[in-house]
Structures are given as structure tokens and as C-alpha cells.
């Protein structure tokens with residue numbers, strides 16, 4: 587099977603993430619999209635980060651009604667911070683019959699030259715890049731690269747940070763989250 591890997595901290599997962607993943611599941615040759623919940627992203631601070639299993643539960647709640655979307659806890663047992671190349675090596679070994687690709691927003695492509703062994707990733711994996719409004723320029727080496735595929739997915743400028751801050755300020759953010767995720771956050775009193 588062709589699997590698209592969507593890496594993120596998903597603290598929490600929101601309708602921006604879900605819309606992109608569903609778009610790729612429906613409009614690309616990918617058979618499944620795996621949301622890989624990252625315990626610790628190399629460039630992110632750990633503050634206000636929920637427990638790995640709570641973030642995984644939210645991804646499970648968000649994706650349970652979508653056949654082609656799956657939560658993945660594959661990085662939970664790997665060394666932190668989690669470098670994507672290490673996860674890819676592990677996945678290749680564990681699932682020799684699958685073909686893996688990466689899903690990435692334009693914002694992440696702009697910093698991609700700083701990722702561990704990015705040349706190796708590019709050499710071996712297709713990367714599906716969707717548009718995002720962000721500052722900075724894409725490195726010239728990534729322009730017209732045969733492994734980089736631009737996807738015309740909708741732009742949904744929502745961030746988990748905005749959601750966390752809004753909950754803290756007592757604002758209503760229900761439309762930005764899949765209903766089951768909102769319910770879980772509310773029940774558990776997260777981000778308050």
C-alpha cells in the first residue's frame with residue numbers, strides 16, 4: 587500500500603490537519619494517511635504539550651470515521667527528539683511491503699534544509715507539499731524537484747497554539763475541532 591505520513595505534535599489535532607489529510611486521501615494516489623504523533627519535535631519547546639497518549643487519543647477520535655486516515659504511535663518508542671529520518675528507517679524495516687511518502691506544509695518545506703539528513707529523505711521519498719501562508723522563501727534546491735509534488739489543497743490557517751490560547755482565555759473554539767475532539771478536551775479540562 588501507498589502510505590502518506592503526516593507528522594505532527596497534534597496538540598491538539600484540528601480541522602486544518604484533518605482537511606489536508608482528507609484532501610490527500612481523496613485526491614492523490616495515496617491509499618492511507620497515517621497521522622504520526624510526535625512525542626518531541628526537534629525544533630519545538632515542550633511547554634504545554636499534553637501527554638503522548640492523550641494526543642494520540644485526540645487523533646483517534648478525529649479519524650475514527652475516516653477509512654483512509656489512521657493514528658500512529660510509531661514514534662513513542664523511538665529516541666527523542668524525534669528525527670523523521672530515524673522514524674522512516676524504522677518504518678521501512680517494520681513494513682517492507684508499504685511505500686511511504688511524506689506530507690508537509692509549505693512552511694515546513696521552507697525549513698526543510700535544517701532537518702537531519704534531509705538529502706537522504708529527498709532521495710528516497712516523495713513529498714507532497716500543500717500550500718500554507720508563511721514567511722520566508724523556499725530553498726532553490728527544492729523548486730521543481732522531481733520528488734516534491736505540490737498539491738492544491740485548501741488553505742485553513744488555524745493553529746494548535748491559537749486553539750490552546752483561546753481555550754485558556756475561555757473562548758468558544760468548537761468549530762475548529764472535530765466534535766469528538768472538542769468533547770474530549772472539554773471533559774478532561776485540557777489547556778485551561
Ligand SMILES: Nc1ncnc2c1ncn2[C@@H]1O[C@H](COP(=O)(O)OP(=O)(O)OP(=O)(O)O)[C@@H](O)[C@H]1O
Nearest residue numbers: 593594595596597602603691742743744745746747
Ligand atoms: N491549519 C493547518 N493547515 C495545514 N497544515 C497545518 C495546519 N496547522 C498545522 N499544519 C501542519 O501540520 C503539521 C503538524 O502540525 P502541528 O501539530 O505542529 O500543528 P500546529 O497547529 O502548527 O501546532 P502549534 O501551533 O502547536 O505549533 C505541520 O507540518 C504543520 O505545518
Ligand SMILES: O=C(O)c1ccc[n+]([C@@H]2O[C@H](COP(=O)([O-])O)[C@@H](O)[C@H]2O)c1
Nearest residue numbers: 593594595624627628669670671701702
Ligand atoms: O527530522 C528532523 O530534523 C525534523 C525537524 C523538524 C520537524 N520534524 C518533523 O516534522 C513534524 C512537524 O514539525 P513541527 O515542529 O512543525 O510540529 C514533527 O512532528 C517532526 O516529526 C523533523
